[in-house]
Amino acid sequence: MALPVYAAGDDGSFPAAEEVGGEVFPAGLQPGDEFPMDVQLFDLEGKELTLGDIASGKPTLLTFFISAAPASVAELSNIEKFAAGKDLNIVFANSDSVGTALLGGPEAQIPETVRTVNIIKAEEKLDTPMYVAPNNVFTPEGLSNRLGFRGLPTSYLIDAEGKVVRTFVGQRDWMDGDLELISAAQQGN
Amino acid sequence: MINRRNYLRGSLAAGAGLVMGGGVAGKALSAVHDATGEGTYELFKKFKGNVLLLPGKYSGTVSALDLSVPETLAWYNYGRAGVDLPIPHHIAAMPSADPYKGFDFYQTMQPPGAPYVNENSPEWRDRGDFKMYKMRYDGSGTQNSISVVNDISATTGMALGVHVSIGVGPNAEKYVAFADGQKDMVLITTIDDDPKIVKAFRADYDPNARELTIQHIFPDASTGRFDYEGRKGMKTSHEAMLGEELMPADPTAVFVDAWTWHPKLPLGAILIRRHGCCVIVNTETWEPLALLSTAKGAPDHFELVRQQGTSWTYSIPSVLTPLHEAGFITSGEFFLACNNVLQNNIAVYRSEDPDPMKWKKEAFVEGFGDKYLPLHMGNVPDSRWVFFTIWARKPNNGFICKVDPKTWKVVAQWDTGPDPHTCDCTTDGKYITTVYSGNQSGQSGLVVIDADTDEIVARLPSPAGHHDHVVVPESWEGLKASRSTSV
Numbered sequence: 001m002a003l004p005v006y007a008a009g010d011d012g013s014f015p016a017a018e019e020v021g022g023e024v025f026p027a028g029l030q031p032g033d034e035f036p037m038d039v040q041l042f043d044l045e046g047k048e049l050t051l052g053d054i055a056s057g058k059p060t061l062l063t064f065f066i067s068a069a070p071a072s073v074a075e076l077s078n079i080e081k082f083a084a085g086k087d088l089n090i091v092f093a094n095s096d097s098v099g100t101a102l103l104g105g106p107e108a109q110i111p112e113t114v115r116t117v118n119i120i121k122a123e124e125k126l127d128t129p130m131y132v133a134p135n136n137v138f139t140p141e142g143l144s145n146r147l148g149f150r151g152l153p154t155s156y157l158i159d160a161e162g163k164v165v166r167t168f169v170g171q172r173d174w175m176d177g178d179l180e181l182i183s184a185a186q187q188g189n
Numbered sequence: 190m191i192n193r194r195n196y197l198r199g200s201l202a203a204g205a206g207l208v209m210g211g212g213v214a215g216k217a218l219s220a221v222h223d224a225t226g227e228g229t230y231e232l233f234k235k236f237k238g239n240v241l242l243l244p245g246k247y248s249g250t251v252s253a254l255d256l257s258v259p260e261t262l263a264w265y266n267y268g269r270a271g272v273d274l275p276i277p278h279h280i281a282a283m284p285s286a287d288p289y290k291g292f293d294f295y296q297t298m299q300p301p302g303a304p305y306v307n308e309n310s311p312e313w314r315d316r317g318d319f320k321m322y323k324m325r326y327d328g329s330g331t332q333n334s335i336s337v338v339n340d341i342s343a344t345t346g347m348a349l350g351v352h353v354s355i356g357v358g359p360n361a362e363k364y365v366a367f368a369d370g371q372k373d374m375v376l377i378t379t380i381d382d383d384p385k386i387v388k389a390f391r392a393d394y395d396p397n398a399r400e401l402t403i404q405h406i407f408p409d410a411s412t413g414r415f416d417y418e419g420r421k422g423m424k425t426s427h428e429a430m431l432g433e434e435l436m437p438a439d440p441t442a443v444f445v446d447a448w449t450w451h452p453k454l455p456l457g458a459i460l461i462r463r464h465g466c467c468v469i470v471n472t473e474t475w476e477p478l479a480l481l482s483t484a485k486g487a488p489d490h491f492e493l494v495r496q497q498g499t500s501w502t503y504s505i506p507s508v509l510t511p512l513h514e515a516g517f518i519t520s521g522e523f524f525l526a527c528n529n530v531l532q533n534n535i536a537v538y539r540s541e542d543p544d545p546m547k548w549k550k551e552a553f554v555e556g557f558g559d560k561y562l563p564l565h566m567g568n569v570p571d572s573r574w575v576f577f578t579i580w581a582r583k584p585n586n587g588f589i590c591k592v593d594p595k596t597w598k599v600v601a602q603w604d605t606g607p608d609p610h611t612c613d614c615t616t617d618g619k620y621i622t623t624v625y626s627g628n629q630s631g632q633s634g635l636v637v638i639d640a641d642t643d644e645i646v647a648r649l650p651s652p653a654g655h656h657d658h659v660v661v662p663e664s665w666e667g668l669k670a671s672r673s674t675s676v
Contacts, residue, residue, distance in 0.1 A: 012582040013559045014432060017509060017531040024434060024463065024508035024531065025396065068302075068426040069439040095437055099302075119311045137435040144437050151396045151440025169396050170440035 010138075019140040021148050028148025031165060035062075035158045039143065041093060041131040044121065046114045051091075054129070055158065058089040059181050063155040064133065066096040067116050072152045073124065075171045079155065080128050082174040092126070093133040095143055095152065110134065157181070221289045221328075224258045233257050233647065236637070239615045240288035240326075240661045241622060244277035244296060245653025247629050251277050251296055251335065252653070253326050255289070256615075256622075256637070259649060262289075263326060265335035267298060274301050274316045279657045281353045281365070281672035283380070288661040290329050293338065295365055296322045299350030300420070302427035314426065318419060319348035321367050323382065338382050341367070345386050346414030347376050351428060352447030355380065357673045358521075359455040360472050361665045366448035366457065370429060372422040373445045374406070375459055377475075388475040389415065392461060392468075393441040399506055401443060401491070403459070403468050403477055405499035431562055431580055434463045434511035434530055447676045449516035452669040454543055458515060458524065460676075464505055465512045465528060466491060469545035477501045479545040483526035483536040484509035489549050513564050516675025518594060520572040524548065525675075527563035527577065535563050535577065537597055552597040560585050566675040567612025567621065569640060570667065574600075576612040576621055576640075583607075589623050589638070601643045605636040610656045614640065614670055616663045624655035 017023055029035065037052030055062065063079055065072040076092055083090050094117050100108040113132045121130050136142035144150065155168040159181050168178070224230045236256035244251045249272075252264035267275035278297045285292035300317035321341040327334050342348035349369035356364035364387060368375045373392045378384035391406045408415045424439040434444065444462035451457065456478070459468040467481040480491040480503045491503045515526035517540060524540035535554035542548060557563065560581050567576035574591050579602075581587035587609045590602040606625035613622050621640050627633035633654065637647040662668040 010582075010584075011560065012585040014530050014533070014562065014582075015435075016559060020435060020531070024465070024511060025399070064437065066437050069424060069442075070426070071424065071439050071441075116311060123311075135437070137432065144435070150435070150437055151394075151442075152437040154437070154440075 013138070015138055015140065015145070020137070020145045025150050026145075026148040029156065029164050029167065031167070033164045035156060035162050035164050036146070037162055039133060041133055042110055042114055043129075043131055044114060044118050046111060054091060055089055056162070057160055059087070059160050060089040060091060060158045061155055061179060062091045062093065062158060063153050064093050064095040064149060066152045067094055067098065067113075067120060068096060069152060071171055073120060075153045076126055076128070077124055078171070078174065079153075080126055083179065086179055088179060090128045092128050092130045094120075094130070095133040095135045095149075097132075097134060222255065222258050222260055229259075233259055236615060236620070236647075238288070238617075238663070240292070241613075241635070241658055242280050242282055242294055242661065243624070243635070243651065243653065243655055243658045244280045245651075246276055246278060246626070246656040247654030248652065249275040249277065250653060251280070251324070253333075253335065254635075254649075256647075259647075262328060263333040263335045265324070267296075267320075267322075270320075270322065270337055270340070272298065272318050272320060275320075276301050276317055278350055279352045279672075279676070280659050281355050282659045282661040283355060284662045284664050284668050286663060288326075288663075291325065291327050292661050294324050294326070294659070294661070295341075295353045295355070295367075296320075296324055297350050297353050297367060298322070299369075299371070299428060300426075319350040319369065319371075321349060321353065321376075323384065339384060341378060341384055342418055344384060344414075345376060345378060346408065346412070347374065347386075347389060347417040348419060349374055349376055351445075352672075352676045354448055354450060354673050354676060355668060356472075357450050357665065357669045358452045360450055360457070361668070364472075366450070368445050368447045368459070370442075370444040370446050370462060371425050371427065372417065373424060373441075373443050374417065374422065375445060375448050377448070386413070386415075390459060390468075390470075392443045392445050392459070394443050394464065394505075396440045399504065400494065400502050401461070401464060401466070401480070401505050402500055402502045404501070405475065429462070431513065431564065432530055432582070438463075444511075447514060447516075449675055450673050451517055451521055451540065452519060452674050453521040456543075456545065458517075460512065460515050462511050462513055464508050465510050466505070467512075467515050467524075467526060469548075479548070481524075481526070481538065481545070481548065483512050483515065483538075483550070484528055485532055485534055485536065485550075485553055489538075490546060513562070514566050514676050516566050516568075518572045518575055519568045519570055519670045519674060521674075522572070523551075523594065525566060525575065527566065529562035529564070533557040533559065533562055535592070554592055554597050554599065556599065561587060565611045567614060567623075568670040568675055569614045569621075570618040570670045574640060576614075576623075578609050578612055578623065580609065583628060589621070589636075591640070591643070603636075603638060603643075603645060605638075605645070606632050606634065608633075611658060611676075613658060613660045613672075615660055616667055618670065620646065622658065622660060624651070624658045626654045626656060629654050
C-alpha cells in the first residue's frame with residue numbers, strides 16, 4: 001500500500017479527525033445514501049473514467065478491494081461466482097496504489113497499479129471488469145475518507161437510481177437474498 | 190604509542206615469514222581497539238563501554254559499533270542465512286558485563302514490501318522473509334564475528350517481523366517477546382539457545398460488531414510447532430506505514446506492533462496501532478487484564494464484553510486515533526502511549542498499581558501539530574527524562590524531543606536529520622543515541638546527544654538505512670532502559 005502521491009503543495013500534514021469522519025473507523029455510506037458517481041477510475045488499459053460511465057442507471061455491485069491484502073483479493077472469486085447469472089453490473093475496483101519508490105516515483109503509480117491489477121485478474125482468472133480507484137487518505141476528499149470505508153473488501157449494492165441498498169464488509173458466506181435490490185428497510189415499509 | 194594496527198604492522202615487519210602464535214595473534218586482533226594517540230581519541234573516549242548494534246534495514250546487515258573509537262567491530266549480512274533481500278528490522282540486546290568480549294542479541298526481519306522504500310507489485314511478493322534470529326557477537330578470539338545462534342522462526346514455526354523485547358523485572362532472565370502487525374501475532378519464548386514456546390497471542394477486529402478479540406493460539410500438538418512460518422498467517426503484504434492506519438486494509442487487521450514489559454510488575458503490554466489501544470497482560474497467567482484506550486477524549490479502558498476459554502473480546506465503539514509505540518518509563522511509574530495520525534500526543538497513564546484496570550490517564554504531552562507524529566520512545570536509567578522520536582512525512586524532517594516527566598512538557602528538541610527513528614541511551618545514562626535514515630536514500634547516520642546539556646556531541650555517517658538500533662546494556666537492571674520497557 002503506497003503512501004499517497006507526494007505532490008507539489010503537499011506540506012506533509014496529517015488530517016484531523018473531523019476531516020476524515022471523526023475517527024479511524026467512520027460510519028460511511030448508509031442504505032439510502034446516494035453513491036457518488038464521480039468516483040475516479042482507471043481501466044486496465046490505463047484510461048481514466050468515472051464510476052458513472054460504467055454504473056449510472058444500472059443496478060451495480062461495486063466491490064473495492066486492495067491488492068496488498070490476500071483475503072481481499074481472494075474474496076473477488078467468491079463474489080464473481082455468487083453473482084454469476086444475476087442481473088447485476090459487477091465492478092471490482094482496487095482502491096490502493098502500489099509503491100513506486102524504486103520504479104520512478106509518483107509518475108509510475110497509476111501505470112504500475114494498473115499493471116498489478118492486470119496480473120491479479122489473470123492469476124485469479126476473473127472475468128469481472130476491474131479498475132484502479134486512486135485513494136489519498138491524507139485528504140478529506142480521498143476516496144476511503146469520502147466513502148468512509150476502512151476494511152476491504154467492501155462491497156456496495158447500488159440500485160439503478162444510484163442509491164446504496166446494502167454494504168458488505170469483509171469476507172462472507174454469500175447467501176440468497178444478499179443481492180436483492182430492495183433494502184430490508186424498504187421491505188418493511 | 191602503539192595502537193592495535195601499529196602493533197600489527199610492527200609484528201608483521203619484525204616477524205615476516207614467522208607463524209604467529211595464537212596468543213600473539215589474539216592480542217593483535219583483539220576486539221578492543223586502542224585509539225589512544227589518534228586525533229579523535231579525546232572526542233570519543235567518553236563512550237568507552239558502549240557497543241551499539243545497528244541493523245541496516247536497507248543494507249541487509251547488522252553491525253556492532255564500538256562508539257568509543259569509533260569503529261565497526263563486526264558485521265553480518267543476513268543473506269548469509271539464506272534470506273533473499275533481507276530487511277533487518279528491529280533489535281534487542283541481552284545484557285553483557287563486557288560487550289567487547291561478547292553478547293547475544295535478537296533480530297527480526299520482514300519482507301521488503303514496505304512500500305515507502307520498495308514496492309508491493311507482484312514481482313516482490315515472494316522476496317525476503319519474516320524471521321526472528323537469536324544472534325551472537327564474539328569478540329573473544331582473533332576474529333570478531335557475528336553469527337546466528339538460532340533461527341527462532343524455524344524452531345517455533347512462527348515468523349514475526351517487527352518489534353522484539355526482552356523481559357525485565359519479574360520476567361528477567363526468562364522471556365523474549367516478538368510481535369508483528371502483518372499477522373497480528375505475538376510470541377513469547379524462553380531466552381535459551383534452543384528457545385521454547387511459552388505463549389502466543391493473535392488479535393482480530395470485527396468491523397461489523399466493532400469488537401476486538403485477543404486470543405491465545407497454540408502450536409500443533411503433534412509437532413510442538415506453529416504453522417506460521419514465512420507468509421503464512423499474513424493479513425497484509427507489508428507493514429503499515431505511519432498514516433496507513435487510515436488506509437483500507439484487511440477488515441480484521443489491527444496492526445499489532447510490539448510487546449513491552451513492566452519493569453517491576455508481572456505485566457506486559459501488547460500495542461495495537463490501528464485501534465489506539467494496548468492490551469495489558471498478566472505474565473504469570475498470560476491472561477489479558479485490561480484494554481487501555483489511549484486517545485485523548487476516549488475512556489481509560491475499553492470494556493470486556495465476553496470471555497470464552499482463552500479468547501477475550503472487547504467492545505471498541507469508537508477509535509479516536511491510532512497509536513504507534515507505547516511503553517513504561519524505567520521506574521515503572523508511568524505507561525506512555527504515542528497517539529498519532531489523528532491525534533498527535535502522548536498519553537500518560539500512572540502504572541504502579543498491579544491492577545491495570547485502575548490505571549488512569551493523568552496527562553498528555555501535546556503541541557506536536559498536524560505534521561509531527563510521536564513514534565518511538567527512549568528511556569534513561571533514572572527516569573529523569575523521557576525521549577521520543579517525532580516522525581514526519583516529506584518534506585519535513587521530524588525531530589527528537591526530551592520530555593520532563595515531572596511536568597510532561599517538551600523541554601528540548603533536535604532536528605537530527607530526515608526520517609528519524611529510535612532513541613536509546615548509553616549505559617551510564619548520560620548520552621542519547623538516535624538514528625535517522627533519510628527516507629531510505631538520503632542523509633543518514635547516528636547522532637549522540639548529551640541528555641542533560643542538550644548538546645549534539647557526535648554524528649557518524651551510515652548508509653544502511655537504520656530503522657532501529659540498541660546500546661548493549663551492561664546488566665539486567667540496565668536492560669530496563671533498553672529494548673524492554675519501551676520500543
